Structures are given as structure tokens and as C-alpha cells.
Amino acid sequence: MIQNKKILVIDDSATVRKYLRWLFTNYGNDVDTAESGAEGIKRWQEGEYDLILIDLFLPDVDGLSLVKEIRSKDRRTCLVMLTGHGDLSVAVEAIRHGADAYIEKQQITIGADPSEFMAQIERSFQKRLAKVA
Amino acid sequence: MPQLDMSAFLEEFRSEVRDHLQKLNNDLIRLEGAEDPQLVNALFRSAHSIKGAARMMGFNSLSMIAHKMEDILGAIREGQVSPTPDTIDVLLKGADEIERLLGEESDAKADANLVLELENALSGGIVKGNGEESKEERKEKTDKREPERPSGLEEEYIRISSSRLNHVLEIATESLMYNLAVEEIARSLAEVVRESERLTAGSKGILIQIRSLGNGDLWDRSVELAEVANSTHRSIAGLSDRSKTLSRRLRSILYELYHSLLDLRLEEFQVLFSPLPRSVRDMARAEGKKVRLKLEGGDVEVDRAILKRLQDPMIHLLRNAIDHGIEPPEERKKVGKSPFGTIVVRAEQMGRMVHLIVQDDGRGIDIEKIRKLAVERGLVGADEAATLSDREVTEFIFLPGFSTSASVGNLSGRGVGMDVVRKAVTEIGGSVSLDTSPGKGTTVTLALPATLALSQVLLLENRGQVYGIPIMFVDKALKKEDVTELDGDEEQSLVSWQDEVIPVASMSTVFGDDGNGAKNALLVLESGGRRAGYWVEKLIGVEEIALRSPGPILKSSPLIWGHSILGNGDVLLLLDGRELLDIVRKGLTRSARRWHGPVEIREEERRSVLVLLVEDSLTTREVERSILLSAGYEVEVAGNGREALEKLREKEPDVIVTDIEMPVMDGFELTAAVRNDPRYRHIPVIVVTSRSREEDRMKGMQVGAQAYVVKSEFNQEELLDTIERLTG
Numbered sequence: 001m002i003q004n005k006k007i008l009v010i011d012d013s014a015t016v017r018k019y020l021r022w023l024f025t026n027y028g029n030d031v032d033t034a035e036s037g038a039e040g041i042k043r044w045q046e047g048e049y050d051l052i053l054i055d056l057f058l059p060d061v062d063g064l065s066l067v068k069e070i071r072s073k074d075r076r077t078c079l080v081m082l083t084g085h086g087d088l089s090v091a092v093e094a095i096r097h098g099a100d101a102y103i104e105k106q107q108i109t110i111g112a113d114p115s116e117f118m119a120q121i122e123r124s125f126q127k128r129l130a131k132v133a
Numbered sequence: 134m135p136q137l138d139m140s141a142f143l144e145e146f147r148s149e150v151r152d153h154l155q156k157l158n159n160d161l162i163r164l165e166g167a168e169d170p171q172l173v174n175a176l177f178r179s180a181h182s183i184k185g186a187a188r189m190m191g192f193n194s195l196s197m198i199a200h201k202m203e204d205i206l207g208a209i210r211e212g213q214v215s216p217t218p219d220t221i222d223v224l225l226k227g228a229d230e231i232e233r234l235l236g237e238e239s240d241a242k243a244d245a246n247l248v249l250e251l252e253n254a255l256s257g258g259i260v261k262g263n264g265e266e267s268k269e270e271r272k273e274k275t276d277k278r279e280p281e282r283p284s285g286l287e288e289e290y291i292r293i294s295s296s297r298l299n300h301v302l303e304i305a306t307e308s309l310m311y312n313l314a315v316e317e318i319a320r321s322l323a324e325v326v327r328e329s330e331r332l333t334a335g336s337k338g339i340l341i342q343i344r345s346l347g348n349g350d351l352w353d354r355s356v357e358l359a360e361v362a363n364s365t366h367r368s369i370a371g372l373s374d375r376s377k378t379l380s381r382r383l384r385s386i387l388y389e390l391y392h393s394l395l396d397l398r399l400e401e402f403q404v405l406f407s408p409l410p411r412s413v414r415d416m417a418r419a420e421g422k423k424v425r426l427k428l429e430g431g432d433v434e435v436d437r438a439i440l441k442r443l444q445d446p447m448i449h450l451l452r453n454a455i456d457h458g459i460e461p462p463e464e465r466k467k468v469g470k471s472p473f474g475t476i477v478v479r480a481e482q483m484g485r486m487v488h489l490i491v492q493d494d495g496r497g498i499d500i501e502k503i504r505k506l507a508v509e510r511g512l513v514g515a516d517e518a519a520t521l522s523d524r525e526v527t528e529f530i531f532l533p534g535f536s537t538s539a540s541v542g543n544l545s546g547r548g549v550g551m552d553v554v555r556k557a558v559t560e561i562g563g564s565v566s567l568d569t570s571p572g573k574g575t576t577v578t579l580a581l582p583a584t585l586a587l588s589q590v591l592l593l594e595n596r597g598q599v600y601g602i603p604i605m606f607v608d609k610a611l612k613k614e615d616v617t618e619l620d621g622d623e624e625q626s627l628v629s630w631q632d633e634v635i636p637v638a639s640m641s642t643v644f645g646d647d648g649n650g651a652k653n654a655l656l657v658l659e660s661g662g663r664r665a666g667y668w669v670e671k672l673i674g675v676e677e678i679a680l681r682s683p684g685p686i687l688k689s690s691p692l693i694w695g696h697s698i699l700g701n702g703d704v705l706l707l708l709d710g711r712e713l714l715d716i717v718r719k720g721l722t723r724s725a726r727r728w729h730g731p732v733e734i735r736e737e738e739r740r741s742v743l744v745l746l747v748e749d750s751l752t753t754r755e756v757e758r759s760i761l762l763s764a765g766y767e768v769e770v771a772g773n774g775r776e777a778l779e780k781l782r783e784k785e786p787d788v789i790v791t792d793i794e795m796p797v798m799d800g801f802e803l804t805a806a807v808r809n810d811p812r813y814r815h816i817p818v819i820v821v822t823s824r825s826r827e828e829d830r831m832k833g834m835q836v837g838a839q840a841y842v843v844k845s846e847f848n849q850e851e852l853l854d855t856i857e858r859l860t861g
Contacts, residue, residue, distance in 0.1 A: 015146045015186045022142075059178065084185060110142050110190050 010040035011055040037061035071098030078128035194243040403431035430480030458495030592673035606710020608659035637666035665717035745786035774798025808837035817859040
């Protein structure tokens with residue numbers, strides 16, 4: 001169960017940010033958001049996050065470089081990539097550089113049952129915990 | 134699963150997609166002008182973002198359209214498809230379809246023809262024929278385009294409903310007016326101080342005489358009295374000083390509050406400008422013209438209500454420039470111009486006014502033809518026509534229907550819509566003028582006040598009545614000694630000032646007395662290049678007045694431009710300078726006496742219409758109240774039916790406006806009670822409510838309501854019209 005965690009969502013879509021903030025907050029988490037890579041890095045530097053969700057295609061930098069940057073300095077935070085259809089190769093690349101999982105945005109539909117999505121997040125979180133332990 | 138309120142997400146989603154669409158539209162237009170890989174990337178991103186967000190929200194058809202557009206843009210990026218005007222056309226249509234689907238339910242289907250066109254554009258062919266709009270349909274669509282909001286900078290800004298802001302502004306305006314009254318009192322107090330000074334001085338004088346009488350008792354009493362007079366004087370003087378200082382200070386604070394609130398309503402011209410490139414492009418293509426649009430001064434700010442009113446006039450002016458001003462490319466080449474016509478739209482700050490200029494480098498307007506046409510149409514005599522300056526001749530273009538006839542064809546064509554433009558602009562307190570140079574082009578200039586609500590007005594007094602004339606009509610005020618009277622009669626005489634001869638009349642004549650008003654000052658009015666003067670008894674000065682649109686009593690006269698409420702509760706009539714100009718120039722001062730009418734009416738019906746507003750929601754009630762107050766009505770309020778009946782007994786209103794759902798006694802019950810009481814049966818009842826079911830409407834009629842107004846957003850036009858109709 002993802003509860004009482006500090007979460008950062010980095011995505012340039014206001015709709016996505018709003019939805020994910022609502023969803024995670026509903027489960028009792030503390031959520032911050034950022035709309036660009038630069039802002040995301042800034043927030044990450046200022047806060048201690050348990051989980052960061054990163055959009056693969058951000059307007060200023062690509063998500064992959066964010067993963068590299070964060071992972072090089074931080075082994076604890078769970079990093080989950082949000083990808084679009086057909087970004088499979090980049091997603092795999094991201095995992096090789098330290099992301100814990102990727103979730104296709106197609107799977108997120110506002111108004112639908114989020115349990116599958118939450119379950120995936122939970123699994124990624126456990127994965128990271130196991131690595132760090 | 135947690136409960137989800139889709140509507141909140143929907144709003145965010147729509148707002149986000151609109152921002153992307155705005156950028157998409159603008160970038161597509163720029164792409165047509167120059168191939169730029171950065172642009173293509175940006176376009177790709179926009180389509181991609183829209184696709185993703187739409188899919189998340191379940192707007193599948195919308196997502197599909199965005200996906201197809203993304204594919205085309207991707208192909209352009211790879212060089213497989215080339216960004217021809219036809220391709221860009223299809224993409225623009227895609228953007229339109231996305232906008233349409235955005236306003237529909239998430240499961241709405243996309244236009245099948247458009248989908249086909251998009252697919253064909255990808256494979257390199259373009260579909261023509263079915264689905265191609267006619268020129269008229271295209272024109273109609275571009276006219277309906279609303280300017281979009283600029284992209285928000287999320288989280289640093291607050292959204293406020295404009296009705297709430299307007300309400301606060303209304304309160305600030307009213308407090309300014311009350312402050313004027315307070316200042317009046319301070320002035321009166323100063324007078325009293327002068328009087329009391331005389332009193333003390335007088336009492337000193339009497340004391341001396343009493344001394345000589347030698348009556349000790351009388352002397353003592355008189356000294357006492359004199360001391361009372363003295364200390365009273367000192368107190369009053371002190372109070373007077375303080376009230377003067379305080380009311381001045383209050384005035385400056387209130388002005389600051391007022392202006393800060395006004396500033397909140399300021400919006401950049403960029404908001405008006407942003408949809409223009411697209412509109413111009415579509416209009417030009419429809420006419421087979423090549424046009425470049427230059428926008429300048431997008432950062433100039435103006436009240437948002439003004440900006441809103443400028444949307445239609447803007448389109449009219451651009452249409453005129455494109456349809457009739459800019460020549461077809463071949464014709465332009467023949468006269469040595471670039472085949473691309475240029476239209477410049479520029480906003481400039483000019484002190485308290487803002488100028489909006491629409492300038493084209495087209496064929497200009499044939500002044501002589503207009504002069505001839507005006508004579509033909511009987512609008513002006515042949516001799517007078519000859520004396521008119523070019524500027525004055527262009528004024529004819531602003532008359533309704535001036536060039537709607539086919540024979541005018543390629544003369545100017547500017548007539549279509551110009552009267553509408555002028556009307557819209559004068560309603561917001563501005564003016565329009567036109568300059569043209571045959572063969573070189575035409576420039577239309579709109580002079581607008583930067584803020585709407587307070588206007589500078591020149592106050593004058595005539596035969597005990599105070600009137601106001603908005604500053605924009607006033608050219609100058611001259612003293613009697615400065616001008617030389619030439620010959621003339623009571624209807625119209627002439628004066629000369631410096632090198633100019635100005636037709637003048639006496640304000641007293643216009644206002645229907647015997648014309649014996651004193652001629653102490655000459656007020657020179659100017660509008661559209663025409664000037665005329667009025668002798669007035671006294672010029673009071675310039676005041677900033679909160680404008681209120683004329684209430685039901687006053688609207689009928691063309692001489693009345695608006696009205697305001699003075700600090701003492703009196704109504705100040707504001708005169709329309711243009712009407713005044715006409716009256717003098719046409720030598721109509723005597724027959725203009727009938728305009729004296731509204732002044733008389735005002736005397737008789739000095740009591741304005743009282744509305745009893747019944748509504749339990751405080752916010753709604755305050756908004757409705759302020760709307761009614763601005764329309765010039767007096768308002769009494771009640772929170773439910775029972776309270777309303779009590780208020781009814783205290784003071785009888787002219788009309789009752791009531792909500793339905795209220796505690797204690799609802800709107801239907803109230804209406805029935807009013808109808809059944811012989812004392813109040815005659816009072817019309819208007820039911821205003823958010824319920825629009827037929828059964829409610831029927832019930833309303835059954836219990837005897839005169840009218841039923843539905844508020845989806847509070848539709849003030851309908852309510853005000855209904856009140857006007859019922860209080861006749």
C-alpha cells in the first residue's frame with residue numbers, strides 16, 4: 001500500500017499532474033508536482049522523496065537524463081517512468097539507467113479503477129526497497 | 134475506489150487543451166510563412182500532449198484526431214510530407230474539430246470526412262469536394278471566433294469570477310460617491326465656521342458697549358455668553374479642519390482603492406490579438422488576397438469589458454480592409470506594390486486614452502465619390518458638400534447603410550459595419566475616425582478610454598440645473614472676452630476665435646427656456662472633425678464620475694448619453710456631445726427644445742423604480758442587487774418570502790424579483806400571497822431561478838407571476854428587459 005509517502009510527479013500535462021496528485025493524496029500521501037525537468041530537479045534537490053514519477057517527454061529535457069541525474073546521487077528514491085505508446089526502447093533504456101519501472105500512460109484513465117495502476121506502483125516501490133536494503 | 138468528481142478534472146483538461154490549441158493555431162500560421170524545424174517540433178509536441186491528455190480523460194475521438202495530426206507533423210518532420218497551404222488547411226481544420234469535440238461529451242464522434250482528409254494528407258493527397266466549406270460558411274466561422282485566454286502561469290495567479298470583482302468595484306465606486314457627500318459637508322462646515330467667527334467678533338463689539346452701561350449683572354452674563362460663543366467657535370473650527378483633512382485623506386485612499394480594483398480588470402491587448410492571425414489568414418484566402426498581418430502593442434492594457442466589446446468591431450474592420458481595402462495580387466503588382474498587402478493592428482497608450490489603429494496599404498477610399506453620393510442621397514446640400522473637408526466627408530461612411538447598395542460596389546465598401554463599429558465604440562466611451570489616401574491605404578483609429586467605469590466629465594450649470602458632458606466631446610472652454618461675436622440669430626450664430634469661425638448656440642435655448650440664459654462661458658465641443666460652441670451660464674469644473682447606463686426613464690432621448698448619481702443623491706444627466714453638435718450645426722436649437730422633455734420627466738418621476746429583491750443566498754443577492762443598482766433602480770432586499778411580505782408592508786415596491794427556493798416561505802408561496810392580497814395584487818412579480826423545468830414555469834404562471842427568468846449564469850439583460858417591460 002502506498003501510504004504516508006512523499007511523492008513527486010514531474011509531467012508537463014496539467015491534467016496528469018492534477019489527477020495523480022488527487023489519486024495519491026486520496027491514499028494518504030504527500031504530493032508535490034513539477035511541470036518541467038528544471039522545476040523537477042529543483043524540487044528533488046529541496047525535498048526528500050520516496051517516489052518520483054517522471055514523464056519521458058518533458059518540454060525542456062528528456063526524462064531519461066533526469067533519471068540519470070537523480071539516480072547518480074540517490075539510491076533510495078523509487079523512480080517510475082511514465083511513457084507513451086511505442087516508447088518501449090527508451091523505457092528499457094531508462095530501466096538500465098536506474099529507473100525502477102515504466103508505466104504506459106494509456107493505462108491511466110481518469111474515472112476508471114486505479115487499483116491496477118496503484119498495484120504497479122506498489123511493486124516498483126518494493127523493488128527499490130529490496131535493492132537498497 | 135475513491136470517489137471522483139470528473140467535473141473538476143474536465144475543467145483543467147479543457148483549459149489545458151485550449152492552451153495547446155492556441156499555440157497550435159499560431160504555430161501553424163507561422164509555419165505557412167516559413168519552414169522551420171523548431172516550429173514543426175513544437176507543433177508535434179502540442180498534438181502529442183493533446184493526444185495524451187484526451188486519452189486519459191476518455192475523449193477518444195478527440196485523441197484520435199490529435200493522433201492523426203501528430204502523424205502528419207511527424208511526417209513533415211521527416212520530410213515525407215511537405216507543409217503546403219492545403220496541408221496546413223487540413224491541420225487547421227483538425228484543430229477546429231478538436232475545439233468542437235472539446236465542448237462536447239467525451240464520447241462524441243469526430244467528423245468522418247475530416248478523418249478521411251487527415252489520412253489522405255498523410256499519404257500525400259488532399260481531399261477536395263465533399264466537406265469543403267463555402268466561402269460564406271468559412272467567413273461565418275471566423276467571425277464567431279472568441280479570443281482565447283492567454284496561457285496561465287498556474288499557481289501564481291488566482292481565478293476570480295468577474296461578477297465578484299465587479300461587485301467590489303461597485304462598492305468602491307459608491308463609497309467614492311459618498312465621500313463626495315462628506316466633502317460637501319466639510320465645505321458647509323467651513324461656512325459655518327465663518328459664521329461663528331462673525332458671531333464671536335460681533336459679541337466682542339457688543340461687550341464693549343455693555344461695559345459702558347455699567348450694569349454689573351448684565352456685564353457678567355454677557356461675558357459668559359461671549360465665552361460660550363468663543364469656545365463654540367474654537368470647537369467648530371477644530372472640527373471643520375479635521376473633517377476637511379480627513380475627508381481629503383479618505384478621498385485619496387478611496388481613489389487608490391478604486392484604481393487598484395480597476396487595474397485588476399486590466400487585460401493586455403494580446404488577448405484580443407491572439408486569434409487574429411488565423412482570422413486574417415482565413416478571410417484573405419476566401420477573398421483570394423495575400424495579406425500579412427502585423428500586430429503591435431500587445432502589452433498595452435485596457436479594461437477587459439472594453440476589450441470584450443472590441444471583438445466584433447475588430448473583425449469588421451479587418452474584413453473591410455481585406456475585402457475592400459487590399460487589392461488582389463495582380464492589381465497590386467500593376468501599381469508597383471508588393472503582391473502581399475500589409476495590415477497593421479497597433480495599440481498605443483495615449484495618456485488616459487488608448488488608441489487602437491487598423492492600417493492597411495490598400496487602395497484607399499475615393500473621397501469625391503462619397504461626397505457625390507452623400508449629395509445624391511440627400512444627406513447634405515450640394516453647396517455645403519463642397520465646403521466640407523476631406524475628414525468631414527469620411528464621416529458619412531459611418532452612417533447606417535451608407536454603402537450597402539450594389540452601385541457602391543468598389544467605391545469604398547467601408548460602409549458595411551462602420552456604423553456598427555462606431556456604435557460599439559461610443560458605447561464604451563470612445564470614438565472612431567478614419568484617414569485615407571487614395572492608392573496608398575486607409576487608417577482607422579479607435580480612441581478608447583483605458584478604464585471603463587470612471588469617466589472625466591465637465592460639469593456645467595445652466596438655470597440652476599447641473600449637467601455633465603464627457604470630456605471626450607469637449608475641445609475647450611473659452612471666456613466671453615476671448616471670442617468675438619459675429620452675426621446670427623437665436624437659432625445659430627457665429628463667433629470667431631483666433632482664426633476660426635465656430636457656430637454657436639445658447640444652452641438655454643436647447644433646454645427650452647426663453648433663451649435668456651447668461652452667456653458667461655463658451656464651451657467648444659468637438660467630435661469627428663466637427664466643432665460647435667454653446668454659451669453656458671457657468672462652468673463648474675471637471676469631475677470624475679462613475680458612469681451608469683441610463684435607467685428606463687431616461688433612455689429615450691438621444692441627447693442623454695448617460696447618468697450618474699451625485700453625492701447628495703441627485704441624478705446628474707450627461708449629455709451626448711455629438712447630438713449637441715448636430716443641433717447647432719443644423720440650426721435646430723429651437724426645435725431641439727423638445728429635448729427639454731426628459732428633463733421635465735425627470736422632475737415628475739424623480740422617484741426611481743423600487744425593486745424588492747427576494748433571495749436567500751447572500752452572494753447571489755449581492756450580485757443581483759449590484760446589477761439592479763447599476764441599471765439605476767432602487768433596491769430593497771429580503772431573505773425569504775416572509776421577510777419580503779414584511780418589507781412590502783413598510784414600503785411598496787414597483788416590482789418584486791424573487792428566487793423560488795428559500796426557507797420559511799418559498800417564491801411560489803410568496804407570489805400567491807401577493808396575488809391574493811388586494812392591496813398588492815397590482816405589483817408585478819418576476820420569478821428568477823436556476824430551475825428551468827416546464828412544470829416550474831407553469832407553476833409560476835399558475836400562482837400569478839408575470840414573468841419567469843431562468844438564470845444559468847445570471848443573465849442580466851433578460852432580467853433588466855423584463856423589469857423595464859413590466860414597470861413601463
